[in-house]
Amino acid sequence: MTTASIEHRDLAEDVRIVALSGRLDMLGMETVALRFTSLTAAVPRRIMVDLTGVSFLASIGIRSIIESARALERRGGRMVLLLGDNEAVKATLEATGIGSVIPFAADEGEARHLLAA
């Protein structure tokens, strides 16, 4: 099973993509949780969380996303989840109802549009 990993790139001064991949279960989150929190707490206030490479998403991963999104919102920022065609992760997220408060995007263009809204 694929180990979790995290990467990021800044599209603009105020826009960052944070790409998570692999298994975001309890073991995987031990690897990426702190880095995810710090990358989403930094200066860019519009964060696109790319989950297209995530093979498994547990509630511990979703908790981390929610906590970071809430902290971002308190700073006047915004988070969008980029899912691509990752139907398994989309189904898991939909089971929690999180889509009602953190928007999903099918591609980067849609994600940019949602971040600019």
Next chain:
Amino acid sequence: MTVSPSQADRGGRTVDPAVFPLTDGPGAVRAASEWLVAAGRWLEIPPQPLHRLEVCLNELLANVIEHGGARAPSLPVRLDLRSGSAPDPHPADGRASGDALQGEATLTLRDGGTPFDPASHTPAGAPARLADARPGGLGLVMVRQLSDAFSYRRERDQNVVTVRVRWRQPTAGLHGG
């Protein structure tokens, strides 16, 4: 990791049960997932329902670790997996519901932790605002939403949780196959 077939009883297939101590916490949950995926593939459970079952397993084991009491990590969890067929109440191809079957997989978890009925947990609805979103309590919401049936019983000092997922089985000959 090896998966051993147990028996091919009428109406279902099973694999030998697996027992996992939870002392390693996250590592034990990962190992249990690996067993489930291997066993599920051997039982020919399709990928999507198998993934749903895997998510349920992860959340239920995380629950045992976090809320099962001080002794829970030292007590082993036993997993049983079975696949079979069940009547399809809503067949897609015009057959009478009594003639159509759907695939079904049943995962049973037994642990010796503090008595806790996860099936009685009443989940909160979807949050209206991000500020209202509760980071905790998501696991049981996910189990309830991703399973087709979910039940609990207490049996001889053990919590016994059963999770079922179902899927439509292709009809032989319908598509020329």
